[in-house]
Amino acid sequence: MKKISLILAIIFLGQFLQSCYDDFDEMNVSPNNAEEVSPNYLLSYVISKTSMQFYGLMNEHTDIAGTLQYTQRGTEFNAANQNCYQWGKGSWNAYYDILRTSQLMYELGEKENNQFFMAASLIMKSFTFGLMADLFGDCPYSEALQASTSVLFPKFDAQKDVYEGVLTDLKTASGLLEGLDPKLSVLPSSDLLYAGDRDKWIKFANSLRLRYCLRLHNKKEELSINTVNEFKDAATKVFGSNADNATLVLLGLSDENSAVGGPVRSSNKPYAFKPGKPLVDYLKERNDPRLQRWVNPVERKWDFNASEETTVNYTDIFGDTYQMTIFPTDDTSLDTSVYVGLPIGYDNLEFLGNYNRGDGIRDYPDERSAYISYLTPIYFENSNDFVNPSLITYAEVEFILAEAALLGDYGVSSVEDHYKNGIRASMDQYKILSEAQGFDFDVFYSQPTVSYSSSSITNKHELIMTQKWIALWLQAESWFDWRRTGYPDFEPAANPAFGPALPLRLAYPEPFADPQYVEKYEEAVSKLEKTGFVPSNQSNDHSYSKTWLLQGTGKPY
Structure with a gap:
């Protein structure tokens, strides 16, 4: 209905x-x-x-x-926009x-x-x-x-x-x-x-x-x-x-109700968009099956133990099968993982096109590097239950309650219960618990790098916010959380537009010429606080300026 x-x-x-x-x-x-x-x-x-x-x-x-x-964004002329924070004006029409x-x-x-x-x-x-x-x-x-x-x-x-x-x-x-x-x-x-x-x-x-x-x-x-x-x-x-x-629920029938990567809105499959290496590595290190819901295995995999080129069928935890070619190598600079993300913050097209290629043959279009993972097929469809947009989710609510319990001011108890519920809710949202073959949530949670009660994790706030970042995959709330807390502790782009830091806001739309509007616009801009990453010759109305919400908090920097 x-x-x-x-x-x-x-x-x-x-x-x-x-x-x-x-x-x-x-x-x-x-x-x-x-x-x-x-x-x-x-x-x-x-x-x-x-x-x-x-x-x-x-x-x-x-x-x-x-x-x-x-x-x-890999191997594309405007990679700097996304990777290096070269943001333009926002719009609110x-x-x-x-x-x-x-x-x-x-x-x-x-x-x-x-x-x-x-x-x-x-x-x-x-x-x-x-x-x-x-x-x-x-x-x-x-x-x-x-x-x-x-x-x-x-x-x-x-x-x-x-x-x-x-x-x-x-x-x-x-x-x-x-x-x-x-x-x-x-x-x-x-x-x-x-x-x-x-x-x-x-x-x-x-x-x-x-x-x-x-x-x-x-x-x-x-x-x-x-x-x-x-x-x-x-x-x-x-x-x-x-x-x-x-x-x-997306319908996939027109631009107004289709996923961005499907053929209705993308005449060519947008292979240029790759999963980020920090996300991929974080999930790999914890054997987190959400990785396999979101990210494809590479088509060409390096292997230190292989003696010859071999083509195999790789089956992921959901029973989906992908063809993969194994290549022998002794080059320790290469990522030999089944899942490989793209490093953060590069706009050098030669680097992006050749990342993890080693001495392998380059017989593919720039955006189709076989040595880096793509997103899974669900992100190339006009509609899919896993890409339906959510305004707020149960997983987010549980992580909010976990953080509130940690902060201690909000009448919430049992940080760990809410933290654990948040992870479980995220996995349930992507049908990990019902479809991932052989997956045991309790075994996953008991890992020292995941469990809230782990003695090896001293910064519990960072743990909560980092797992919330994973749970809120492709949701803007993670940016707002990072601004407020500084977590996750993101490594800035390798080649950032305005220095080694992440942006804090969208710049206002281009002001109208009418003097009444300009006066009101300039009053709002005057209340913004420049950070050290805003060039001195540029307006306060900059993506690196602080709004009232961040002023005086010392967050995120």
Whole structure:
């Protein structure tokens, strides 16, 4: 039903909403009148567009994925963009397009006295406004979405105020939902996340509250909201399994609902995107089967013990078989592993094209190096359950609770239980526990490099955040976590654009020429704090400047 509804939403709203954005007053509510629109359609639109916008921000092809060392761009002329942090200006037009529709949904819900649509609007708006504050810092918030009242150039609200507004609206939404019948007044097929399940929407709202309470941990003394009490209140009503995940099912039918690596959106398979070496090595060292869900074995493998070239069939832990050619070598500089990632932060095309090739023949196109792993076939399909975009997951919630228990301020006990649950939830999300042949989770967890109780691990905070980084594979939340904590302790790019450090934010969109907007933009930029990696002759509006959230915290550097 989710898929049917999304098709209807795309066909109908793609034609209707675009022509109506400039005059929302012409949209009414009755589904019985051909000239009026039900908020059910708006709900489908907001969920699908929000999820796809978030997916577009953080998939295997994005700059942020490269920064987090999930993937690297190899053998391609613009490798520096992703690998070396040569980021340009950000954009928020798509976010405000979604927010306008969400605001309309709230207004129609209010007119119909349907509190579900009001609550859903608050939750989805909070997700988007919170994300914009995460990415940019100060942004239009309190005066946004008011063009109909002639507010054409809204002020940039302080990042702090946006976050407080997000937490307030999420709490309000949870309260509205709790007062409703469990069977919501919504077409189940229009709710692309939860098919009208009230309790799951409540968990969604409160799980986001946990995310933002912890986001603000280092600045909680500067807030007018008590985030410790907010966290405690929300923690009783959060995700309890992967069935609660806020995940959109991709259809694979058009650009708007297909995975980025499939033939609908990629005319040629994007082999240039390789898994990052730190990620691959971390998973290999721990015999973590998630590696085999995400990463292919190499097509040509070096072997110190081989005496002659041999072609074999390699079968992974899921029973998938790949043809692999074994080559003998005594060159100790080569990676002889079955899974080989690309080193971080290079834009030298000769290096990228020849990495791990040794004296082997180069009979392949630049992007098709047989000596480096590709991503698995699931990332070359138009749709696959393992690449559906999630706004927040149960695994993330468990790691939030683990960190909160470690920090000690939030009324959560048993760090290890939540930490272990987070790893298990991640593996269950990728069907490791049910499909990995011969895999024993308890044996895996008992490894000294994995177990929370291991005496060899002295920095428990780093352990939690590093395993969370793995669990949040291809999710932007890992970047926000790294900024707040400094973990994982990423090695900067080999050839970074602005010095040996990772970026901290997106630069604002190019400012409008209108003096009213420029004045507000410059005020927001003046509050950013340059780090030593921002060239002296460049604006504060730079990817290496600190927003309020990081100022004075000493994090991540």
